[in-house]
Amino acid sequence: MHLSEDHRAVQDAVRAYVRDRITPNAAAWDRECHFPREELRGLAELGCYGIAVPTEWDGAGLDYLSVSLILEEIAAGCGATSTIISVTNCPVNTIMMAFANDAQKERFLKPLARGELLGAFCLTEPHVGSEAGGLRTTARRETGQHGDEYVLNGVKQFITSGKNGDIAIVMAVTDKAAGKKGISAFLVPTNTPGYVVARIEQKMGQHASDTAQILFENCRIPAANLIGEEGQGLKIALSGLEGGRIGIASQAVGMARAAFEAAVHYAKERVAFAKPIFEHQAIQFKLADMATQIEAARQLIHHAASLKDAGQPCLKEAAMAKLFASEMAERVCSAAIQVFGGYGYTTDFPVERIYRDVRVCQIYEGTSEVQKILIGRAI
Ligand SMILES: Cc1cc2nc3c(=O)[nH]c(=O)nc-3n(C[C@H](O)[C@H](O)[C@H](O)COP(=O)(O)OP(=O)(O)OC[C@H]3O[C@@H](n4cnc5c(N)ncnc54)[C@H](O)[C@@H]3O)c2cc1C
Structure with a gap:
């Protein structure tokens, strides 16, 4: 999907912050179970707490495509941080926007969107x-x-x-x-x-x-x-999960992308049988498959997000995106470990952590089986 200049600007701003403040710390946060309060404040300043909340309610006033782009970027740096941001945006903000009354929005949605409150x-x-x-x-x-x-x-x-x-x-x-x-x-x-x-x-x-x-x-x-x-209540809860699935799928793509990029970098440096392993076709084919699967998942997500932005139903498309992206991400992260050989199985390289982080994308906001039930009903 072609991204507009505005979408690219959002992507670039978050990517730069993640590169400087999140990626370098993700391994330590994982090791120490550290809640990244300070970096979350930085993300709040970038509008990441209220991405799709209208500006009249102190949000960034962006669309669900932006939600997807932002969550992919954050997840590429740290899966856990992207989960925290994902939940507060959707389902929490999404539910507030659709069902809360003005007094509740004034009291809770505004500070949520400003990043003064974190949602659960x-x-x-x-x-x-x-x-x-x-x-x-x-x-x-x-x-x-x-x-x-x-x-x-x-x-x-x-x-x-x-x-x-x-x-x-x-x-x-x-x-x-x-x-x-x-x-x-x-x-x-x-x-x-x-x-x-x-x-x-x-x-x-x-x-x-x-x-x-x-x-x-x-x-x-x-x-x-x-x-x-x-x-x-049930209608409210389930309505919030539609946007949530776009978010989780985007997280899965972000983590898969990070594992893929690490694998490409390593494959160009690691030498076996007198040449970088990247030049062995078996490794190149693996990387080609990984790149293709990541892009396919991203397109499913952007399609679901664009439907949501157009105010059209996207339950089936969001479920498909979540199902495909989360299962794809596990395969891609596993392949990334394979490219790293024994080093991929150690904590010296990020692929080990990313593989652990990404697994839950097939479970939360509805398991893969539940997504198949939803898709099955829709077809
Ligand atoms: C890290 C993490 C964070 C989470 N965050 C939140 C959160 O913020 N808020 C929240 O409310 N929940 C949260 N969850 C919970 C998550 O959404 C649930 O774990 C998930 O919905 C599955 O529910 P369950 O664990 O009870 O599994 P179960 O529903 O017991 O399912 C067990 C297995 O049976 C399968 N299954 C169940 N019913 C069917 C069926 N009809 N047909 C076929 N297969 C079926 C499931 O797919 C699964 O494989 C989180 C979970 C984790 C692990």
Whole structure:
């Protein structure tokens, strides 16, 4: 896809920041499970916290193609950082833009878009991941000390930025008898009493991003923090995942690109059988396949993003992009390790970390199997 000058300018600005401030630190952050607070502030200054949020709500006022370009660039430097940015943009901002009222946008979306608040999205529970309609966390409406309130109780699992985030969108059951239509969406500041970070997961990769289990223990929030209407929660959650899938697919492409570029560089330097391994056709073919697959994934993503920007439905296209890009990225990162030989399996080179970081792209925001269910339904 031909990029406009504006899109190229966005890409160049983020690429330069990532090259200077993120890529050089990614290995250390991974090793030390360091949350990159300072560099996130730099990304906020570049508008990366509110990419598609209109300027009237203090966002960058860009489109979903820009979301994709930016997330690819950040992921090429650090997969974990791209996940943090991805979640706060979509689903969190996307949901706020579509369903929050003006008072909620004033109070939460504006500071989110300015990068003063970091968003988290609480859908998954210990017993329920793919089957989002089976949530058990409850929200009971009652009149408390501070007036009309909801009281949240339950457990959320695998929440990105559950610890370091400031504001969470939480899905909870308000009417058990109504089944999927009894779920509602709430804005919960993470400093609310009863919002408890129970544990931080020890993960295979993406160590710089915290993934938390959250307990809601009589967590009281004002009734004004209900997003949309009672019973709309599942629709709200799923609507946010469409943009989220474009984001995750873009992250996968960014990580695959970084592994590919490292492999090309190494192949030109490493000598075996009297010539750089790049000159062995088996290696060149591998790199040619990697480049082709990355580009194919990118085009699927840009197609889905352009549909979304045109206000057209893109559920199938976003699912296809996420499915293809995340599975492609694992293959490409594995091939990159192969190009590095034994060194690829060590922590001396970035491909080992990228391979670990990219694996989860096939799992979060809907597994590959769930994407196939969505595509299957659509066709
Ligand atoms: C690092 C990380 C960050 C995450 N961040 C967030 C977050 O910020 N917010 C959030 O809410 N969640 C988050 N998640 C959770 C993630 O979205 C879920 O793990 C994912 O949706 C899968 O749910 P599950 O783990 O319960 O697996 P399950 O739903 O139990 O699925 C297990 C396996 O069965 C398959 N399966 C399930 N149903 C079907 C079916 N009908 N047909 C075929 N196969 C099926 C799945 O594809 C999978 O392979 C995160 C997860 C990770 C690992």
